[in-house]
Amino acid sequence: MSGRRNRLKIFPALTLAVFLLPILVGLLFTWAPAFGYLSAAGSNRFSLEPFATLLHHPSLPGALRSTFISGIGASLMSLGLALWIATTLYGSRLWSTIELSLAPLLSLPHAAFAIGFSFLIAPSGWLIRSVSPFPSGFTYPPDWTTNGDPWAISLTLTMLFKETPFLLLMIFSGLSRLDVRRTIWVGRSLGYHRLRIWTRLIIPQLYPMLRLPLLAVLAYSLSVVDLAYIIGPSLPPTLAVLIDRWFHDPDISSRFVGAAGALLLLLVTLACIGSALVLEYLISKIASRKILDGRRKSPFELLVGSGSFYALILLGVNVLSLTALMLWSVAHSWRFPHFLPARFSFSNWSAALSHLLEPVSVSALAAFLSCLLAIILVVGCFENEQNLARSRIDSISQRSLWIIYLPLLIPQISFLFGIQVLLIIFNLEGSWGTLIWIHLVFVLPYVFLTLANTYRSYDQRYSYVGTSLGARPVRSFFRVKLIMLTKPILFSMAVGFGVSIAQYLPTLYVGAGRFATITTETVSLASGSDRRVMAVYALSQFLLALTGFLTAIVLPAIMFRNRRAMQN
């Protein structure tokens, strides 16, 4: 067995290398131009001029404002909404409905949702049409700005409706590790009402499990680019979009101020993460005194009924956005103020089919390869852990968790530019290998986190039985353990597959514009005006992500169709 142990030891080291190396190297090479070093521009003197240019740039204040409003606003509201829904709806039938609807909700990629949502809230969108021409009196779309409003409200709302389901998923996972039912029972027997039980007993135990997912949401909201292009403000845009524009400016001297901006965005993100941690500490200090004041009932107890309202809005907006996409994709003509298209046709799809072929295949291949590599690395790490008998702990150590979350806590744009610079130096830009690698960096954390609990709770005795029946350990692994874990493995691969499909910036930067994926095409179309084509592309993105999940459901169902014990 010692030979096997040596072989498996490379997995954690390999995984860390795959993972952290691009980030560290990318950061380094992004910072260099910020201080004046960029060989492509023939500049190699230390200079603070990029920062001066940045700080005096007229767009900066507006960009920072939109970034803060959308980034902090969306994260805080998502957390609040998710916790409120959990507190008010736990144990009810709506709660079970929410649990079942989370997987479909999460399979709708952000960009596709953003486009559908923009169809809802546009001045000529579905919501206005539902009240036009009666009772609103509109026969022409009103002259309002909803999409791309200068205060980034629509961007904030878009992220709110996508991040809340994600946080709810983390809440479900966290609650399953607590004895919620009986904690509520004890709390009520002591005279406490629902709200206080949750704020004083359950949430303090739950929050540590939500901390990293929330910080990932925060970092994402502050630095997202594709959503900001689709539905964010344009004059001035968010900081991330500003940086992206500088990096794509034909005038190469913009790279300097871009790099300075990327550094600023990194610092802003780190500051917000730090503030969140400080805030958490302060709140827990204050709360620990209040918890024991003995007051059984919160004044907000009356509002508990609002939970179902918010949950239904959450589900409803997602469903309506998807429906709007579907309708536009098969609409031949759909004039304002008609509620439904006047004529339907599939010509939108047939016309787009030939153009879709390449982006869809590129996306599918990249996603498949990255989730395959990810699962190999992740399973290798878990197996190595078994060998070292470290799997006695049933939860990942805090330190490992922070490392796994690292790519999700750093703004993508803050290190992707550096990677592109490095690749250009070595003439590696635009190669499939580097594209897969960069997708892998973001797919790995999700695959790891999705699979971790289930994989580690596998009863190792099945494998021992296999070995005791004469199979060599490797054979026992492949023919017993892997097969038994097919469903969770395929599911985490599907999650990774969806993550890869949805990647935007990594494809653009590392692919140096040579790879057209369904997501890059969808986002570039979003600035256009033909909603029918936009809908077709957005739905294609969604359907592609969905095939991953459908495979994860159908394949085990076929494999184990005569095995009832495998049907959980």
Added chain:
Amino acid sequence: MSLVLDSIKINLGTVQLFKPLSLTAPPGSIVTIMGPSGCGKSTLLASICGMLDPGFSFSGAITLNGRPLNGVEMEHRKVGILFQDDLLFPHLDVFGNMAFGLPARMSRRQKRERVNNSLAAAGLEGFGPRDIATLSGGQKARVSLLRALLAEPEAILLDEPFSKLDENLRGSIKQFVFDQIGFMNIPALMVTHERSDSADGTYIELK
């Protein structure tokens, strides 16, 4: 001062869990309800303290100290409950767990005094600031009971409270629980499937 159950019937769909149950639990004594697993003992307790799952239908009358409990919200019933797991709140220390059940009108100093007196009387002097994760099984069981009693319930329910304790602990914890309940002089209902757990009070088999 008693807990009175009158013709309690609980149905899950069409299945009646046990024959109509009537009993009177006088203060300071423990009524033991015995029965095999799955016969509805825990469901009975749930119905008494007010946490019956909506899938069950319930008929009969529960009266505590002359006060009808039917339809009263669980928070207002003043019925304490003790489980086989201690269910101490891990994010609070021993003092926090016990003070949680005290009324709001007490000042912090009064609460501290109450908790410390209670701990001292139970042989757990100085345990207030302890992290509950550092307590032994027997210590946890005692703190759990003290927490329930400190809330001054008018009745207490015990759901197989000793089944997870080690053999050598059982005897001393049992005596501790029975002594405390006798001292508080409140009615108690205990369900168990271990014959040896029963107290000196009334003994009923659930059918």
